[in-house]
Amino acid sequence: MSDLPKHVHFHEEGPREGFQIERGGFSLADRAALVDALSETGLEEIQVTSFVSPKAVPQMADAEALFAAIRRKPGVRYDAVWLNERGYDRARACPGVDIGGRIALYASDAFALRNNNCTAAVMRERVNAWLDRYEADGVPIERALVMAAFGCNFEGEIPPERAVGELVWAYRVCRDRGLALPRLYLADTMGWANPQAIRRAVGLLRDALPEAEIGLHLHDTRGLGAANVLAALEMGISHFDSAVAGLGGCPFAGHGDSRGAGNICTEDMVFLCHEMGIGTGIDLEALVEAARLAERIIGRPLAGRLMHAGTLAAYRGRRAAA
Incomplete structure (x- = not known):
């Protein structure tokens, strides 16, 4: 702890x-x-x-x-x-x-095709063009995010090495261009993560890029959102995407007619932090x-x-x- x-x-x-x-x-x-x-x-x-x-x-x-x-x-x-x-x-x-400039990547080809109408490899190919545009416009890079980092409803299990590899690649591309990439996000777009998977993916990314700051975009689709946040907090993660009242979800994620839990719930996770003595300013x-x-x-x-x-x-x- x-x-x-x-x-x-x-x-x-x-x-x-x-x-x-x-x-x-x-x-x-x-x-x-x-x-x-x-x-x-x-x-x-x-x-x-x-x-x-x-x-x-x-x-x-x-x-x-x-x-x-x-x-x-x-x-x-x-x-x-x-x-x-x-x-x-x-x-x-x-x-x-x-x-703020963002780099969007995918650990799943099937989801990339549904969400961005292209493969994960094509999204990679577009990164340098985006970086050129951001530089030309004077827009600083904010983050790189890899979607379907823990699993995909269309493709199944996603090896953590694949998701981590996408972020490591993006970080090195920016570094080679002399650009700062402040934060790397693993996104559990379809609610496949569990605490063990969180620890493994964060650990792999830390081993590869110990100097990088890591954030998480988590969903509570299957009820493990709070458990996953706790696992991340215990590893020192301090940046989370969240949604008030537990709103959220991707319309292309293949959940059918489900309108259940979406993103991790902001107020519930702020409560968790406060109960553990962690400040949020909220x-x-x-x-x-x-x-x-x-x-x-x-x-x-x-x-x-x-x-x-x-x-x-x-x-x-x-x-x-x-």
Whole structure:
């Protein structure tokens, strides 16, 4: 337990990854209100939307309008996702988007074809062109992320060496060009990870690149999200992607009609950290209220636990008063 981090950073993805998988439309005002509520919790990064094809993901068709509707809070970074140059150009042209360069890679050809309409090898081939573009535009590289790092619903088991190899390759490409790559993310896109797999993949990546900082993008699809976060915390991992109220999921991940748990739930994982004495800089009560707002907007019970059970603050207050 001596490797526990002192502070954990959560990159909130609920407004983007949460709403992209939900059927039907949700009002611009409601989605902007959720982003604004999240802005008041102490979260430092919020992923607002995706600049992607409205035919493929109609829920994200009004990306520019959503950015225009939110109230930006100083000190909060508001980012977005794109999958190709057209989406990148839209994001750069949209006022209010905090642009950071990303390298997207796949450990699964089958998922790459569904999600990006190309193979994992072709995604690799495109990296240098993206790096050229980022350099030309003066955009710093933020992260490299390998999707389906622990398993794939279409391809099955993914050897950890394959996912780690993709990130090691990206890191070395950037290094050879004199570019910093601040963080390497292993993404459990389809909920295949378990604590042992987390330890093995993180260990392999650390052995290959001891100087690199590692982050995790985890899903709670099969109920192991919190266990996987705990395993990562015990290895000193301090950067996680998460989604308020447990929203989220990839529409191309092959979960059928399931609308169960999505990404690891931000407020539940913040609670876990606080209970273990790990700082986050987040106002947990405000975050729980944002989760309840998300549930009201979606209109059905969501997967987060803390927003239904409440924090322990009130109970501890009663004991102290007694």
